[in-house]
Amino acid sequence: MLNYGSEAQRDFYIPRICRGELVFCIGMSEPGSGSDLASVRTRADRTETGWRVNGQKIWTTNAMHGDYMIALLRTSGTSEDRHAGLSQLIIDLKAPGVTVRPITDLAGDAHFAEVFFDNVDLPADALIGNEGEGWKQVTAELAFERSGPERIYSSVVLLDAWIAHLRAVGRADSATLALVGDFTARLATLRAMSIACTARLALGESPVTEASLVKDLGTAFEQELPVAIGDDLAAHPDEAVDAELYRTLMFVTYVAPSFSLRGGTREVLRGIIARGMGLR
Ligand SMILES: Cc1cc2nc3c(=O)[nH]c(=O)nc-3n(C[C@H](O)[C@H](O)[C@H](O)COP(=O)(O)OP(=O)(O)OC[C@H]3O[C@@H](n4cnc5c(N)ncnc54)[C@H](O)[C@@H]3O)c2cc1C
Known part of the structure; x- marks a missing residue:
């Protein structure tokens, strides 16, 4: 919105988002259009007063708590037109015709949802940026999403709890210290890479390849932590493990x-990295 929104959109939404008065969710994925995002089918058709939206989004984080969705929609052509004919629009989730249905995940939480649009009328100024340039706009947005610290720190609460456990039981042999050192060095490197991407984004650049690299390496790290910490605790059955550490390990x-x-999935990110390096 900062990059592509109108003056009026920036003035209205951004201060309210910053004050925590408005919650936005991001509506890109649809059933059958996840990795293949350019095939989105949810449409916004022109009306005399603005736009009419029909279709469905899925996996939309926080849609049930959201006031608005920033949605990638087809405003002309068909899904065969791929990148052409897509636009970004702001959808008021309280508007008539919007239905939000939470989805429960493996851990029992419902943090994302399906969102259905049945003849939802939007005003003309719901469009962000230019009609038909939605693909370019979301690609730039994904560089922010993929390089942020949330792609590194998801499991860090477990790392903290495990280090507290090591201190509590007084374990400091060289193999354990090497494991702590390995995790810490990787975390520090990933943090430096994430900050380097932020610096380029702040200059108005779009480091798509670099951001994909941060996310791929970051999520590999986040996924290895629970496996390695679980193995470590199993290899030390004589140590008393606090219930909180067990709960954290189970949740992560x-x-x-x-x-x-x-x-963006691992396979898709690696495809982007390969293209950025001229390998495909
Ligand atoms: C916790 C969570 C939160 C999410 N929040 C949001 C959100 O707020 N907003 C939103 O819009 N979306 C959100 N998503 C959706 C997410 O972006 C999609 O799940 C993701 O892009 C993958 O799409 P898909 O689920 O349709 O899987 P698919 O695209 O069907 O992929 C299935 C498998 O096939 C592989 N695959 C697909 N295409 C290729 C290819 N060309 N080459 C090699 N392998 C391939 C994939 O890597 C994957 O392993 C969220 C997902 C999760 C899990």
């Missing part, structure tokens, strides 16, 4: 598979 183990799905 349940949610870890989603780390390399949300925001």
Whole structure:
């Protein structure tokens, strides 16, 4: 919105988002259009007063708590037109015709939802940026999403709890210290890479390849942590393990598979990295 929104959109939404008064969710994925995002079918057709939306989004994080969705929609042509004919629009989730149905994940939480649009009328100024340039706009947006610290720190609460456990039981042999050192060095490197992407984004650049690299390496790290810490605790059966550490390990183990799905799957990111390096 900062990059492509109108002055009026920036003035209205951004201060309210920053004050925590408005919650936005991001509506890109649809059933059958996840990795293949350019095939989205949810449409916004022109009306005399603005736009009419019909279709469905899925996996929309926080849709049930959201006031608005920033949605990628087809405003002309068909899904065969791929990148052409897509636009970004702001949808008021309280508007008549919007239905939000939470989805429960493996860990029992419902943090994302399906969102249905049945003849939802939007005003003309719901469009963000230019009609037909939605693909370019979401690609730039994904560089922010993929390089942020949330792609590194999802399991860090487990790392903290495990280090607290090591201190409590007084374990400091060289193999354990090497494992702590390995995790810490990787975390520090990933953090530096994430900050380097942020610096380029702040300059108005779109480091798509670099951001994909941060997410791929970051989620690999986040997924390895629960496995390695689980193995470590199992290899030391004489140590008393606090219930909180067990709960954290169990929770992170349940949610870890989603780390390399949300925001773009591992396979898709590696394809982007390969293209960025001129390998495909
Ligand atoms: C926790 C979580 C939160 C999410 N939040 C949001 C959100 O807020 N907004 C939103 O819009 N979406 C959200 N998503 C959806 C997410 O972006 C999609 O799940 C993701 O892009 C994958 O799409 P898909 O689920 O349709 O899987 P598919 O695209 O069907 O992929 C299935 C498998 O096939 C592989 N695959 C697909 N195409 C290729 C290819 N060309 N080459 C090699 N392998 C391939 C994939 O890597 C994957 O392993 C969220 C997902 C999760 C898990």
